[in-house]
Amino acid sequence: METYSRAEPAGSPRTAAAAPSPAPSGSPEDADATVRRAADLRSGDVVRIRSVLSQGLVEPALVAAALPLLRRDDVFGDVIPALRRAAPACTGQLVDALLDERVDPVIRRRIPRVLASVPTQRAADGLLAGLESERLDQRYRCAQALVRLSQRAAVSIPAGRVFAVARREIDGMGAGGGSRLEHVFAILSLALEREPIEIALRALRGRDPTLRGTALEYLDHVLPPGIREALWPRLGLVAAPPARRPVDDVRDELLRSSSRWTTGERRLRSSAGH
Known part of the structure; x- marks a missing residue:
């Protein structure tokens, strides 16, 4: 039987012929390497874990072994980039974990950061499904990831579904909205023009009554009736002033006035600091 135990001069024809070629993908050697790397990811040893992550998660088995590491703060910063590099090839695997209520909530809460980097409809559909989660923190992360x-990416996000999700979130809000209001407006920005919606949110939280009125007038134009009727009481309103100007005029004023509002807020914060 041929062996390679005897040393040969470097560069000799025998040495060149005897040198083993790289194992083809799917070979037993390849499978053994995957098993070893998966074991390293599950070892708990930070050095071994980081070594595997730096080499890339090229097999579904490695992605499966890496996902539980999302709950570990000491390697979280290494896991996210590795999963992002692998994500285009394992989007379905990530979405399955995101939507599986049996998976650790910390893991599910952090998966949207990975999916936000995948510019595909499949990733968008998974994040949209995540907005149906029973956990608010999960829904919040999915909404933020969908916005990014x-x-x-040119992904399709059905407006009707967005408004249905927004309505459910509004129904769960208390008076004033609190942090849930930011979440609602992030969702609304998936179906409406983003910049005016973001300015309207800041105006509703700000101290400028004129800008707040402009924001309410704009929202009265663009929000579906069911959303308006649910939102106004949470803002302490019976109803917003009826929109009389064309929506484009209100929008342009909102965009122009936002710079003035920002300057005013900065002055107020500066005065408060002194």
């Missing part, structure tokens, strides 16, 4: 994803 929609800014960098």
